[in-house]
Amino acid sequence: MSNRLAVAAATILVLLASVFVTAQPASAATGIHVRNGRIYEANGQEFVMRGVSHAHTWYPQHTRAFADIKSHGANTVRVVLSNGVRWSKNGPSDVADIISLCKQNRLICMLEVHDTTGYGEQSGAATLDQAVDYWIELKSVLQGQEDYVLINIGNEPYGNNAATVANWASDTSAAIRRLRAAGFEHAIVVDAPNWGQDWSHTMRTNAADVYASDPTGNTIFSIHMYGVYSQGSTVTSYLEHFVNAGLPLVIGEFGHDHSDGNPDEDTIMAEAERLGLGYIGWSWSGNGGGVEYLDMVDNFDGDSLTSWGRRIFYGPNGISGTAREATVYSGDPGTDPGTDPGTDPGTDPGTDPGTGAxxxxxxxxxxxxxxxxxxxxxxxxxxxxxxxxxxxxxxxxxxxxxxxxxxxxxxxxxxxxxxxxxxxxxxxxxxxxxxxxxxxxxxxxxxxxxxx
Known part of the structure; x- marks a missing residue:
């Protein structure tokens, strides 16, 4: 979840970013990876995320959500985890089960630590360093899953406190380097400060340097779009900056309304589709604190879509109409299983070996x-x-x-x-x-x- 306002920019770094990103060797990639500012699967097929967040750490009993999210066409689920600083820790066996659920339901799994939300402004929030400690604890269940899992180091890791926001670039770079030094080869996702909305343009200004801190070149930036992005021109300007700079970006959270203003979800979704950027809406179900309207289904019932759920899944530029399943699940980089004419490639479409009605x-x-x-x-x-x-x-x-x-x-x-x-x-x-x-x-x- 998110907050606040806007200011600032960068110019020379934009040119440097473009040159640096283009220079990254594809051979450094394992599993999902970045090349020339775009996101690819291990087989070289471009992958554009279309999905939603699921608050697993607060609702661990609702494992049916993975199948239901898939049933509405998503190709990605962003899973809320806790490292134990603010909520009950999701241990290795739980995380292994989550990855298994993602794979069973043919979803790419973005895992995130939520305890970092609003650090410097939110009392008790975890640091990025504490989030990295948690990922290292999970290394045994994450290694080997690079085709299926992205690591979102920490959700909205800084609030609006200027003194702590100023450390976003150095702290994020340090977190990336620690994960790489520990042997992680996954694509890493990093959230913006300012409750994810980057109204200060801290991420936008420093993205090239942070990207350069990753020796594998497999870092993806995540912007959260709520009230700061109530104007379509603001949405377009922010997204185009990263695309023009050759820096990989995903809209890691957004909604159709919010306590800090009314985001322009129509432009967010349309521009994501036009620019070939991934988006992940907030959130499947279970919202409280006055933002229950962000639930996409009623009480975790996958058959009962709210107006927001109908909009994000089936409205213009929605998930159902634009998502393409990851080819790691189809084994064919040239086809989309979601548009398969109905035959199983392993069987003769004219025969039914199991004869039956x-x-x-x-x-x-x-x-x-x-x-x-x-x-x-x-x-x-x-x-x-x-x-x-x-x-x-x-x-x-x-x-x-x-x-x-x-x-x-x-x-x-x-x-x-x-x-x-x-x-x-x-x-x-x-x-x-x-x-x-x-x-x-x-x-x-x-x-x-x-x-x-």
Whole structure:
């Protein structure tokens, strides 16, 4: 979460940054990495983050959130952890489980220490050095996960105290060097000061020097956009500065409203898409302290999207329409599993080795008058199946505008086909796919399920 105002800039450092970033050798990369100011997977495929934050450290029981976040199209989840300074520590076994959940649900995992929030202004906040101590404690469960995990050293590590903000560059560089000296090869993400919003332009001015402190060249800068970014021109100016300088940037947090002002989420999302920058919205569920409106779903119910949830997932430049799954999960750098026509590359699309039937059942899980959210559950019959197809025609002219967990063809007369990861079902097993529809919600749908 975040706060405050704006001022300052840099010029000569911009040119130096561009030269330095371009000069970074690709051979230094392990797993997710930076090259020429962009973010890539180990196989050289560019990766643009589209995801949300999940407050795991305060709600560890809600592990279903990972599957639900994926079901709405995200390719990344930013996971809130604690190093034990302000909240209960998430130990190695817990973090290992989180990474496993990310991988099971085909999500890239950005892990962050939240205890550093507002250091210098927030009483009891942890230092970046304490955050690094924690990451080093976790080294045994993080090593080998460079294809799947980014390390966000500390959330919003400085408040607005000018004396401590002045140390942001030196402290951040020192933290990066400590992690590299300890043997970490992961992509590292560093948050801006000023509660993440960098209204003082401290990160913007010093980014080139901080980037140069990483001997692997695999540091990514993270800006949090709340009330400081209420004007579209402010959003564009900040993002373009990093892009023009050849410095890697992600919008690590943003919302549709905030206690310090009303951020321009439409411009944030549109400019991220135009510039090819990642964004991660705040947050899945569980907000308190007067900012409950930042919840994307009601009470961790993945089937009950709030207005903010509908906006970030299914609105213009939203996650569902712009996210591309990491190719580490597909094994094919040239294709997007989310647009797979419905065949499993390991099987013949014309045959079903598990010969069997399937059934499908429809439920309306959300209705807001001009649109609705539907879910279809597919269940295999008495024999295993390797792929499925569900067809239907809406009774009142409704249409599908967005969908997930299936490949969709048609809008009013619809065919939904299994993807490579959810077509294989054992006898009696079920899976589900969902969609956002335009028009009034149908009372029922007549569905035909086949396994041709």
């Amino acid at each position: 399937c059934s499908a059942a429809y439920t309306t899980v959300g209705d807001w008058g001009s649109g609705f959210q539907g879910e279809v559950t597919v269940t295999a019959g008495s024999s295993a199946i390797s792929h499925w197809k569900v067809t239907w025609t809406f009774p009142g002219g409704q249409s599908v505008s967005h969908g997930w967990n299936a490949a969709f063809n048609g809008s009013s007369s619809v065919t939904a086909t299994s993807l490579s990861y959810n077509g294989q079902l054992g006898a009696g097993q079920s899976t589900a796919f969902g969609f956002i529809g335009s028009g009034s919600a149908p009372g029922a749908l007549t569905l035909t399920c086949s396994v041709d």
